[in-house]
Amino acid sequence: MKIALVYPIFKKNGQYPLLSQNRQFRYSNSKEIRIFPLIMGTAATMLKKQGHEVLFLDAINERLTKEEYEQKLKNFNPELILLETKAPILKITWKHIDYLKEILNSKIALCGDHVSFNPKESFENSKVDFILVGGDYDVGILKLSNSLENKEQLSEGIWFKKEGKIIENGFLPEMKDLDNIPFIDRELTKWKNYGEAYLRKPSMYILSGRGCGGGHYGSGKCTFCIWQHALWKCRARLRSPKNFVDELKYLSEHYKIREVFDDNEAGGVWDKKWVEEVYKEMKEQNLLDKIYISSNARADSLDSKTCKLMKKIGYRLLKIGLESGNNKTLKILNKGETIEEIKEGVKTAKREGMVVLLTTMVGFPWETEEDVKRTYEATKELMLYKTKIGDSLQSSIIMPYPYTPLYKLAEKKGWLIYDAKDYEKLDQTRPILKTKIDTQKWCKKIWAIHTHPLFILKTLFSIRNKNDLELIFRGVKSVIGHLKDY
Numbered sequence: 001m002k003i004a005l006v007y008p009i010f011k012k013n014g015q016y017p018l019l020s021q022n023r024q025f026r027y028s029n030s031k032e033i034r035i036f037p038l039i040m041g042t043a044a045t046m047l048k049k050q051g052h053e054v055l056f057l058d059a060i061n062e063r064l065t066k067e068e069y070e071q072k073l074k075n076f077n078p079e080l081i082l083l084e085t086k087a088p089i090l091k092i093t094w095k096h097i098d099y100l101k102e103i104l105n106s107k108i109a110l111c112g113d114h115v116s117f118n119p120k121e122s123f124e125n126s127k128v129d130f131i132l133v134g135g136d137y138d139v140g141i142l143k144l145s146n147s148l149e150n151k152e153q154l155s156e157g158i159w160f161k162k163e164g165k166i167i168e169n170g171f172l173p174e175m176k177d178l179d180n181i182p183f184i185d186r187e188l189t190k191w192k193n194y195g196e197a198y199l200r201k202p203s204m205y206i207l208s209g210r211g212c213g214g215g216h217y218g219s220g221k222c223t224f225c226i227w228q229h230a231l232w233k234c235r236a237r238l239r240s241p242k243n244f245v246d247e248l249k250y251l252s253e254h255y256k257i258r259e260v261f262d263d264n265e266a267g268g269v270w271d272k273k274w275v276e277e278v279y280k281e282m283k284e285q286n287l288l289d290k291i292y293i294s295s296n297a298r299a300d301s302l303d304s305k306t307c308k309l310m311k312k313i314g315y316r317l318l319k320i321g322l323e324s325g326n327n328k329t330l331k332i333l334n335k336g337e338t339i340e341e342i343k344e345g346v347k348t349a350k351r352e353g354m355v356v357l358l359t360t361m362v363g364f365p366w367e368t369e370e371d372v373k374r375t376y377e378a379t380k381e382l383m384l385y386k387t388k389i390g391d392s393l394q395s396s397i398i399m400p401y402p403y404t405p406l407y408k409l410a411e412k413k414g415w416l417i418y419d420a421k422d423y424e425k426l427d428q429t430r431p432i433l434k435t436k437i438d439t440q441k442w443c444k445k446i447w448a449i450h451t452h453p454l455f456i457l458k459t460l461f462s463i464r465n466k467n468d469l470e471l472i473f474r475g476v477k478s479v480i481g482h483l484k485d486y
């Protein structure tokens with residue numbers, strides 16, 4: 001079959017949507033953020049391996065015009081199109097699906113977090129043919145294409161319409177052994193289009209697994225964490241250390257990649273045994289010192305022994321959710337760690353030589369001005385602790401997506417400012433929950449820690465070479481872009 005995997009171009013006021021591989025959607029002025037859609041990448045790879053003809057068309061990150069995007073799609077003339085969507089652009093996606101149905105003779109499938117929670121409404125509001133419900137939609141689209149080709153019954157997790165009736169068809173079964181997934185075909189998926197300011201170039205994205213593990217609960221259960229709830233059912237799977245390191249070796253040797261970013265929810269580092277095995281594999285495959293790994297991580301995974309080993313492996317930057325400086329908030333969010341534990345984990349990682357990207361949120365309905373000040377202070381304290389080039393932060397407005405536990409709590413407590421169906425309001429440009437603080441002001445203030453004189457001074461003193469200078473240059477451009485967003 002001819003199958004197109006597509007991210008259409010939906011710009012707003014000249015800003016690009018951060019859609020692919022973004023848990024939190026927004027439009028941004030930053031030209032530096034182009035995160036590679038990993039599951040879509042494996043979908044393209046698996047389809048091609050199966051013998052299908054594949055077009056990987058990420059018009060957002062290729063920075064295509066609407067006309068270029070449509071022309072490419074028309075020229076390819078796909079029999080099947082898969083689009084990923086999220087709540088804030090759901091209504092635009094519905095319109096786009098109907099438009100594509102007019103100009104092409106393709107079947108259209110939809111995937112993503114929101115439609116995994118509520119597949120029905122997309123059938124009711126658009127001419128979509130199939131919805132892949134769940135996170136393993138790479139396996140889902142493969143099964144769908146094979147079923148269509150062989151005219152077989154559609155398997156579990158693929159919802160469809162029959163004689164005008166929506167056929168509810170469960171959740172995509174989890175692939176048990178992630179080692180069975182092929183390494184992503186980086187040419188087919190145009191790897192050069194992707195990257196972020198804080199990564200050493202050339203860089204690529206990788207997944208050590210699917211779903212967040214670790215913490216007090218054994219797996220991530222944060223009430224706002226959309227993918228963990230919608231796609232992974234609050235479970236975690238990891239690739240074997242050997243399979244993970246084999247891919248690193250392939251990327252290092254074949255593409256001379258200097259850094260990978262592991263965009264698994266909390267990386268693989270929550271599993272200490274996994275870290276030990278990765279180290280052994282890296283050593284055995286003579287890969288130590290050849291490639292940097294940056295990764296998402298939970299702070300409570302970061303004890304001194306694990307950090308020492310991670311440093312030896314080549315871990316460089318860790319993206320860690322601080323969320324709030326208040327234990328009350330962390331408890332309501334079900335974060336499974338306290339601010340003291342978060343500070344300890346972050347400081348340990350920094351002491352052991354890694355740099356940290358902190359993510360913070362503001363605008364919780366129960367937080368006061370005093371509370372948000374504590375978040376600001378905690379963030380500042382950690383940013384100024386053993387500051388090195390590459391330390392950075394992100395600050396955003398809490399955006400509970402529909403059907404997440406936090407959203408349900410907001411409905412129950414009457415915190416929602418907008419109608420529950422005003423999905424487009426969830427684009428980070430405004431709070432959607434009642435709040436006692438000025439969210440724009442505080443986001444900007446927290447972002448501005450990057451410009452704190454002590455932070456700048458410490459960062460400058462840590463510059464060691466030309467690569468560091470390049471990193472600083474890209475980082476500054478990115479921060480300016482972000483500050484414009486607020």
Ligand code: SF4
Nearest residue numbers: 212220221222225265
């Ligand atoms: S720790 Fe991070 S990835 Fe894990 S559930 Fe919480 S927010 Fe999600």
